[in-house]
Amino acid sequence: xxxxxxxxxxAGLLTGAGLAASACGSGSGAASASLAGxxxxxxxxxxxxxxxxxxxxxxxxxxxxxxxxxxxxxFKQKLVTTMTSRAFLPSITGVKGEDIATFKGNYxxxxxxxxxxxxxxxxxxxxxxxxxxxxxxxxxxxxxxxDIGPCALFYRHDIFAKxxxxxEPDAVSAAMSTWDDYFAAGVKLKKANPKSxxxxxxxxxxxxxxxxxxxxxxDENNHFIGxxxxxxxxxxxxxxxxxxxxxxxxxxxxxxDSNAAYNNGVFASSVGAAWHYLDxxxxxxxxxxxxxxxxxxxxxxxxxxxxxxxxxxxxDHKLAFEIITWLLNPQNEARTWVDxxxxxxxxxxxxxxxxxxxxxxxxxxxxxEIFAPAAQKIQAQYxxxxxxxxxDPFQSELKNVWAKKKDPxxxxxxxxxxxxxxxxxxxxx
Amino acid sequence: MAAPQAAVKGPGRKRxxxxxxxxxxxxxxFYVLFAVxxxxxxxxSLYLAFHKWDGLGPMHYTGLQNFRFLVKDSLFWQSLTxxxxxxxxxxxxxxxxxxxxxxxxxxxxxxxxxYRVAYFVPNVxxxxxxxxxxxxxxxNQVGLINDVLRWLHIPAVGWMTGSFTVKLVIASLITWQWTxxxxxxxxAGMQAIDSELYEAARIDxxxxxxxFRRITIPQLxxxxxxxxxxxxxxxxxxxxxxxxxxxxxxxxxPDTGGPGHAGLTxxxxxxxxxxxxxxxxxxxxxxxxxxxxxxxxxAINWGMVTRFGRRRAG
Numbered sequence: 169x170x171x172x173x174x175x176x177x178x179a180g181l182l183t184g185a186g187l188a189a190s191a192c193g194s195g196s197g198a199a200s201a202s203l204a205g206x207x208x209x210x211x212x213x214x215x216x217x218x219x220x221x222x223x224x225x226x227x228x229x230x231x232x233x234x235x236x237x238x239x240x241x242x243f244k245q246k247l248v249t250t251m252t253s254r255a256f257l258p259s260i261t262g263v264k265g266e267d268i269a270t271f272k273g274n275y276x277x278x279x280x281x282x283x284x285x286x287x288x289x290x291x292x293x294x295x296x297x298x299x300x301x302x303x304x305x306x307x308x309x310x311x312x313x314x315d316i317g318p319c320a321l322f323y324r325h326d327i328f329a330k331x332x333x334x335x336e337p338d339a340v341s342a343a344m345s346t347w348d349d350y351f352a353a354g355v356k357l358k359k360a361n362p363k364s365x366x367x368x369x370x371x372x373x374x375x376x377x378x379x380x381x382x383x384x385x386x387d388e389n390n391h392f393i394g395x396x397x398x399x400x401x402x403x404x405x406x407x408x409x410x411x412x413x414x415x416x417x418x419x420x421x422x423x424x425d426s427n428a429a430y431n432n433g434v435f436a437s438s439v440g441a442a443w444h445y446l447d448x449x450x451x452x453x454x455x456x457x458x459x460x461x462x463x464x465x466x467x468x469x470x471x472x473x474x475x476x477x478x479x480x481x482x483x484d485h486k487l488a489f490e491i492i493t494w495l496l497n498p499q500n501e502a503r504t505w506v507d508x509x510x511x512x513x514x515x516x517x518x519x520x521x522x523x524x525x526x527x528x529x530x531x532x533x534x535x536x537e538i539f540a541p542a543a544q545k546i547q548a549q550y551x552x553x554x555x556x557x558x559x560d561p562f563q564s565e566l567k568n569v570w571a572k573k574k575d576p577x578x579x580x581x582x583x584x585x586x587x588x589x590x591x592x593x594x595x596x597x
Numbered sequence: 598m599a600a601p602q603a604a605v606k607g608p609g610r611k612r613x614x615x616x617x618x619x620x621x622x623x624x625x626x627f628y629v630l631f632a633v634x635x636x637x638x639x640x641x642s643l644y645l646a647f648h649k650w651d652g653l654g655p656m657h658y659t660g661l662q663n664f665r666f667l668v669k670d671s672l673f674w675q676s677l678t679x680x681x682x683x684x685x686x687x688x689x690x691x692x693x694x695x696x697x698x699x700x701x702x703x704x705x706x707x708x709x710x711x712y713r714v715a716y717f718v719p720n721v722x723x724x725x726x727x728x729x730x731x732x733x734x735x736x737n738q739v740g741l742i743n744d745v746l747r748w749l750h751i752p753a754v755g756w757m758t759g760s761f762t763v764k765l766v767i768a769s770l771i772t773w774q775w776t777x778x779x780x781x782x783x784x785a786g787m788q789a790i791d792s793e794l795y796e797a798a799r800i801d802x803x804x805x806x807x808x809f810r811r812i813t814i815p816q817l818x819x820x821x822x823x824x825x826x827x828x829x830x831x832x833x834x835x836x837x838x839x840x841x842x843x844x845x846x847x848x849x850x851p852d853t854g855g856p857g858h859a860g861l862t863x864x865x866x867x868x869x870x871x872x873x874x875x876x877x878x879x880x881x882x883x884x885x886x887x888x889x890x891x892x893x894x895x896a897i898n899w900g901m902v903t904r905f906g907r908r909r910a911g
Contacts, residue, residue, distance in 0.1 A: 245872050248652045270875060274651045417738065418758050418856065424736040557874035564858060571758040571856040586672065593666050593879060
C-alpha cells in the first residue's frame with residue numbers, strides 16, 4: 169500500500185474516532201459499575217482480609233453482584249484521588265491503620281458514620297481502643313476494625329537456651345517484663361554469644377515505647393509535643409540499647425541483610441505486632457519451630473491494624489454495612505488470621521479453634537495466649553493526621569546514630585528542630 | 598493542490614483552520630492527550646504551589662509561603678545536593694564508557710548486532726527488578742561485593758549505610774542502565790561521520806587514538822551536547838532507584854532515601870511530602886523549584902559544551 173497524504177489522513181481520522189469510541193465505551197462501562205444495588209465494589213489491598221472470606225462473600229450475598237478488587241500500589245493515594253474525582257467510589261473500602269488518622273482528621277465527611285447504620289449496637293464485639301481510633305471528635309464512627317497489632321516479644325528459643333537465658337514463654341515474659349530487664353538479658357546474651365543480638369532494630373525501643381504510651385508527637389489541641397519528656401524518654405531508651413552494644417549492626421527492615429540476619433541467628437529476638445509473625449515466616453522460613461512469643465517488655469502496645477469503611481458516595485449503605493459485619497464476624501475474622509496472619513479485632517473469635525490452635529512456627533505454642541490478653545489491655549492513644557510526618561526526623565536521626573554513630577545529643581537537637589519545621593508546614597502550632 | 602491556494606487567497610488565518618480541518622483533526626489526538634495528561638497537570642501544579650492542600654479538602658491560598666518554607670528546609674537542600682552528587686557520579690563514567698563502547702562497536706567487529714542488542718538490554722530491563730538485584734549485590738553483610746572483598750581479606754564496605762556509598766550504589770545502577778543507550782546514540786552519530794575524513798587523516802599518518810580525539814569527538818559535539826543535557830534532565834529526576842533501594846517497607850515510617858536520607862533525591866522528596874504526608878502544595882513547590890534548577894543547569898551545560906566545542910574547532 170502506497171503511503172499517501174490521503175491515506176495518512178484517513179488513518180488519523182480512524183485513530184481519532186477509535187479513541188473517542190473507546191473513551192465513550194469505558195466511560196459508560198465504569199458508570200454502570202457504580203450504580204447502587206446492582207454491582208457493589210469492594211476495595212482491599214493484598215493481605216487486607218482473607219481472599220477466601222471475600223470469595224465466600226460474593227457467593228453469600230446474592231442480592232447484589234459483589235466485586236472485590238485488590239488495589240496495588242499506594243492504596244491511600246488511590247482512594248483519595250477517587251474521592252477527589254467524586255465518581256466511581258467503591259461501596260466498601262479498606263483503610264490502613266496508619267492512614268486512619270489522616271482520613272479522620274481531613275476527610276471524615278467522605279465516610280458514612282457507621283453508628284447511623286447500627287454499629288453502636290455491635291460495638292462491644294470489637295476491642296474498644298481500636299474503635300476509638302476510627303471515631304471522630306464529634307463521635308462519628310468511620311470504620312469497623314479488621315485486625316489489630318497487639319505487640320509481643322518474638323524470640324529464638326534455641327539461642328536463648330544456649331546463652332543460659334530463660335526459654336519458656338512464661339519464664340521469658342516474667343524475666344523480661346521491663347525494658348531494663350530485657351536489656352540486661354541482652355547484655356548476658358552478648359557475653360555468651362557475641363554474634364547474636366537481642367535487638368534487631370535500633371529504632372525499635374523508641375518506636376514501641378511510644379506505642380506503649382497515651383501521647384505521641386502532637387496533642388489533641390494540635391500542639392507539637394515531640395520535644396517533651398515522654399518522647400525524650402523513648403529516645404534515651406534506644407540510645408541506651410545502642411550504647412550497651414546489644415543492637416545488631418544496621419540492617420534496614422525488609423532488606424537482604426535483615427532477612428539474612430533472621431536466618432543466621434544474628435537477631436535473637438524482635439519486638440513487633442502480631443502481624444510481625446508473617447515477616448518472620450517470610451524472612452526466615454528455615455527457622456520455623458525455633459521461635460516463641462512472650463509478652464512485650466514494658467507493657468502492652470498496639471502497632472497497626474486496619475478498618476473497613478463505607479465511602480459516603482458509594483452504593484447501598486445499608487447493604488454495605490451488612491456485608492462488613494458479615495466479613496468481620498468471629499468465624500471470618502478467625503479465617504483472616506489463619507490465611508493472612510492478621511490478628512482479629514473481634515474478640516468473639518478468640519475462643520474459636522482456628523485462633524487457639526498451636527502454631528508450628530512457634531514450636532507448637534498457642535500464640536493466642538500472648539496476643540489475646542495483650543489486645544484487651546491496650547490503651548487508646550491520640551494520633552494526629554500529621555503524626556507520621558512529624559515523627560519522621562526522630563526515626564531518621566536514630567538511624568544516623570545506629571548506622572553512622574552520630575553523636576546522640578546532636579542527633580536529638582537536629583531531630584527536634586527538623587520536626588518543628590515539618591510541624592509548622594503541616595499547620596501544627 | 599487547491600487547498601493551499603485557497604489559504605493564500607483567504608482573508609485570514611481563521612479560514613486556514615476551516616480549510617485544513619482534516620489535517621488539524623488528524624494531528625489532534627496527540628495534542629488532546631498532551632493537553633489533558635501533560636499540560637493540564639503542569640499548569641495545575643503551578644497553581645498548587647501557591648496553596649496549602651491536603652488532597653481532598655478546600656485549598657487555601659498561601660502566597661509564597663511554600664517557597665519560604667522551602668528555602669529554610671534543610672532536607673530540601675540536602676536532596677538537591679544528593680541529586681547533583683548522583684548526577685555527577687553517574688553521568689561522567691556513563692558518557693565516557695558510552696563513547697568507548699560506541700567506538701568499539703563502530704570498528705567492524707564480529708557479532709556487531711549481538712553486542713548492540715546486549716548493550717541496550719539493561720535500558721529496557723524493569724528498573725524495580727534491577728534495583729532489587731543491586732540491593733542484594735551491595736548488601737552490607739551478605740552482599741556479593743562484600744563477600745568478594747572479605748575473600749580478598751579487604752575490610753567490607755558499608756555500601757548501604759555510608760552517605761557517599763549510598764550515592765555510589767544509585768549512580769552505579771544508573772550507569773549500568775544508561776551506558777548502552779548512550780552508546781547507541783553515539784554509534785549513530787559516528788556512522789554519520791564522513792569516512793573521507795578518516796582516510797585523509799590516515800594518509801597524513803594519524804593513528805586510531807588521534808583519529809578518535811581529533812575527528813570523532815569534534816564531529817560528535819552536537820550529539821555529546823544532546824546526551825549531556827538529556828542525562829542531566831534524567832538524573833535530576835532520579836526517583837525509582839532510591840525508592841526501591843531504600844524505600845522503607847515500614848509504612849508508618851516513610852524514612853525514605855536510606856540512612857540519613859543519603860539517597861533522598863529531590864523527586865523522591867517531593868513524592869514523600871505530597872503523597873506520604875499529604876502536603877500537595879508543598880510538593881508542587883518542590884517540583885517547580887526543581888524545574889528552575891534544571892533550567893539553570895541546562896543553560897550552564899549548554900554554555901560549557903558549546904564554548905568547549907568552539908575552542909576545539911578554532
